[in-house]
Amino acid sequence: MDAAGPLTKEKYQPTILGHMGVLVAKSRNEWAQVITESFVPLSLGSASGSFRGSVRSSALGSAATLSEVRTHGPSVVLRSARLVRVEPRDDYLFSLHLYGEGAVFQDGRQARLPCGGGALYDTARPYELRFPTDTRQLVLQMSREQLHDRVGRVEDMRGRALPGDHPTVRVLAACLRELADTSDDLTGGQRAELGLTALDLMATALRAVAGAGSGVPAGRGALLAMMQAFVREHLAEPWLTPEVIARHHRVSLRYTVDLFATDGTSPAAFIRAERLRTAHRILVDPRYATLTVSAAAARCGFSDRTTFTRAFVRAYGRTPAELRRDVAALSADS
Structure with a gap:
């Protein structure tokens, strides 16, 4: 990769290779x-x-961006409290470390970056990245909404390491490496589809590592987490109700309502919100482009399209059909 000269307003432009943007720096x-x-x-x-350093980025549709970052020489990167305040952002970043040494510091936690593993950090909170050696890493940047739709309380995982020897992290890492290697040969639609697949794998790895770690909540928190997981596993079932949740977990309905209230919601509202989030994901996912709106609603537990449409409009400000048309128009433009 050729080194760029000193940056000026006129000269500071990315080198474009296909759809890929490459930025090169030869000074701090x-x-x-x-x-x-x-x-x-x-x-x-x-x-x-x-x-010296370089960043080679590829947009994976509207869902995510994947960047290959190479650095030569030690460095410390900061997103300070001041930057968070004056330049707010709402994305999550996952760094998959491929070479060298590094660590992520956020919310009082330190996550060492082992080769083949990585860490998740939140751009809405201050963080620090320390790299005492030359490094190579892949950085997956994704919106808070996309990740929350798949994981729920993703905040519990920020600043925590995802070990490279965990099976789900290995699958995620393999996917990101292949995407970085082949992205320039893919169509825009293929990149968008694979971007959603990468997000799904990211969510699977986060859930798996959280469940295997020592940070799993205990007592009431653990029971609430189990109830929320039960809801997500059975969203398509028309029999899913607050009473069923309580009965399955051998507690009273009143106790179930109290548990959900500690998270600022109710069992019925949580079921409805999860069904709508899942329906939204399906409707914007090109992998389900041939699925009718009624079929998408049924997959999420809505037996009546009219009821589904009214709830969807209240949540997202437009009908499912309008969302589909907007997504198709964006895809056609790209």
Whole structure:
């Protein structure tokens, strides 16, 4: 990769290779601009005098962006409280570490980045990335809404390491590596589909690692988490009601209502919200483009299309058919 000259307003332009944008920096000052341009507003805490780096990014539809980051020389990258305040962003980043040493610091947690593993961090909160050596990593950038739809309380996983030897992390890592290697040969529609697949694998890895770790909530929190998982597993079932949730977990309906209230909702509202989120995901997913709106509603437990449409409009401000048309128009434009 050719090195770029000193950055100026006129010269600071990405090198375009197909749909891929490549930004190259050969100094610490250039690197601060490159990482801000590529991800979110960031600052450089420190970097070696001979520092060089590059970011090669690929848009995976509207769902996510995948970037390959290479650095030569130690560096510290910061998203300070001030930047969070004056330059707010609402994405999550997952760094898959492929070479060198690194660590993520967020919310008082330190996650070492083992080769083949990674860590999730939240751009709406301050964080620090430390790289004492040359590095190579893949960074998956995704919206909060996309990840929350799939995981729920993803906040519990920010600043935590995902070990490279965990089976689900290995599958996720293999997917991201292949996407980085082949993305320039894919059509826009294929990249969008595979971007959604990458998000699904990201959610699976997060749930699996959270369930296997020592941070699993205990007592009432654990029971609520089990109830929420039960709802997500049975969304398509018309018999899913607050009474069924209580009976399945051998507690009273009153206790079930109290548990959900601690999370700011009710069992019925949680069921409805999860069904609508899942329906929204299906309707914007090109993999389900041939599925009718009625079939999508049925997959999420709505037996009546009129009821589904009214609830969908209240939640998203437009009908399912309008959403489908908007998504199709965006895909055609890209």
